[in-house]
Amino acid sequence: MKVKTECSKIIKPFYEGNSPSTTNHTPLSIFDKITYDTHIAVIYAYRPPTPSNEAIELGLQKALSVYREFAGRFGKDENGDQVILLNDEGVRFVEASADWTLHEAMPLKPSPSILSLHPSLHGVEELVQVQLTRFKCGSLVIGYTAHHYVADGESTSSFLVAWGQATREVDISPIPSRETSIFAPRDPPTYDFEHNKLEYTSRIKEKCSITNNDVSDEIMVHKVHFTSEFLNKLKAKTSSQDLWDKPYTTFECLVAHLWRVITKARGLGGHETTHARISINGRTRLSPKVPNYFGNLVLWAFPTTTVRDLLNQPVSYAAQLIHDEIAKVNNDYFKSFIDFANCKAKDDDLVTTADSRKQILSPNIDVDSWLRFPFYDLDFGTGCPFIFLPSYMPIEGLIFLLPSYVGDGSMEVFVAMFKDNLDVFKEFCYCLD
Structure with missing residues (x-):
């Protein structure tokens, strides 16, 4: 172009x-x-x-x-x-x-x-x-x-x-x-949760980590359109597999489904451990809430399992993992992180695990949901956009979820994958097993 x-x-x-x-x-x-x-x-x-x-x-x-x-x-x-x-x-x-x-x-x-x-x-x-x-x-x-x-x-x-x-x-x-x-941290600071190896890692390990070589030519960002009909069927099927009192959310079901299909497409060994890194907005989770805060206010949930269990168990297994880990990132977790980041992370000379140099996330995935953000509301006076999308980010395992511009409850998902894995992903991305 x-x-x-x-x-x-x-x-x-x-x-x-x-x-x-x-x-x-x-x-x-x-x-x-x-x-x-x-x-x-x-x-x-x-x-x-x-x-x-x-x-x-x-x-x-x-x-x-x-x-x-x-x-x-x-x-x-x-x-x-x-x-x-x-x-x-x-x-x-x-x-x-x-x-x-x-x-x-x-x-x-x-x-x-x-x-x-x-x-x-x-x-x-x-x-x-x-x-x-x-x-x-x-x-x-x-x-x-x-x-x-x-x-x-x-x-x-x-x-x-x-x-x-x-x-x-x-x-x-x-x-x-x-x-x-x-x-600001509490006095005294209280560490109710483990933050090392999640948001932070040791500087020595970070220096020893291998940054992926440039593999951009081998990665493709694939767009998938999930209709509201498909999403409703996925949600109904996933929720029917568990005997608990409320259905999983559409987000939990779709991320569980994508996590399994991407893992299958990668052809990973059953003994390997895989996690999904899921962004959690803290504005409504902190108490008191901070709805108009400008800056970054995000932590992550890290549902983790083995490849064998992820693929052999029904999709509800992954949905439950996702649900439980997201629920843990609550006000107490955010307050614990604030104390840890202000005090212990500095004292122990820790560095963030968010590494923009990585191009390969396998065996893991990174999920960014833009489903609730008003990106489509950018109106200069002649109407809203008819297309909105992220630019090209060739980071294998990176996923963006967006609402479809038609506003009917359907979703657009952008998945970065190795080209060699794409055929298997396409084969199973619409399968409700």
Whole structure:
């Protein structure tokens, strides 16, 4: 897909009144520091008519005046700790064009060709980058990138909604909060759960770990559409296999199903241990809740079993593992982590297990659910996008779950797999065994 860059520039926040100080900074929280040290990119597509680039640019500048961290830069404070400098250095804004229709470029899917629809993720000092690509049919594709240390999925989607509000000249709501003092440890700190080898590992082991060689050419990101009918049948079948008082959620059933099918496709030995790393949003799990917190506020559940048990037991076995481990990541778990991260992790010189250098997660999987985030609500005044998807991330075992844009309860799942395993995955991904 050949895309021509027409203009690339830095744009800064636009303030209605007096501009704030540009000498302040905000610290990275313990939750920011344990996530992946990488930029994440997403793609939006809009049918004509669409607003002008100038209107979208001004809306972005207004949104940045509220979400100032995205217009800043990483730096160090007086203690040498990493912070976000609130210096309003701005974000990169790229205008581009494609000399064909969007229909000719369809289907848009995570592949190397889609990388031309957003700025590069490598060697970037800007914390946010935006690319507007105009197609000759009048369609508009927006590529958006942001550094994960600044915000998780919920915060990023909130910012994108605010960008649309500002472009439509609507007041930005809700106003985000980045009050990191809520993550102060208890006195005395209490470690009710084990966090070493889950969120953290020893620095010595991290140095000895082998980073995967570049295997991007061997990995394909495959898109699977699960209809609401299939999901209902999967949920009914999975829940009927257990004699407990309430059915499993659709999410638990689908992740259990995907975990089993991917494991089968990999051809792993029965004695191997496999886990699913599942993101858990802490905003509603902490007490008191912090619904408008801007930043990262995610921990993970790690349901674990052997390959033999995962494949030989019914899907309800995996669903129960997932259900139980997700339930454990509650307020007590988050508070225990806060104490551990602030105190023991520093004392023991531990490092995060979230390693953005890894390209192969086998025998494990990493599940990112975007099912409840308002990504489809990015409306610049002419309607919501008809396509939304993550960019190409060739990390074997990485899974994204998104609601289908048609809004009928169906889901889009993006699974990164070795090409050699894809045929087996396709054979069984719709099987209700």
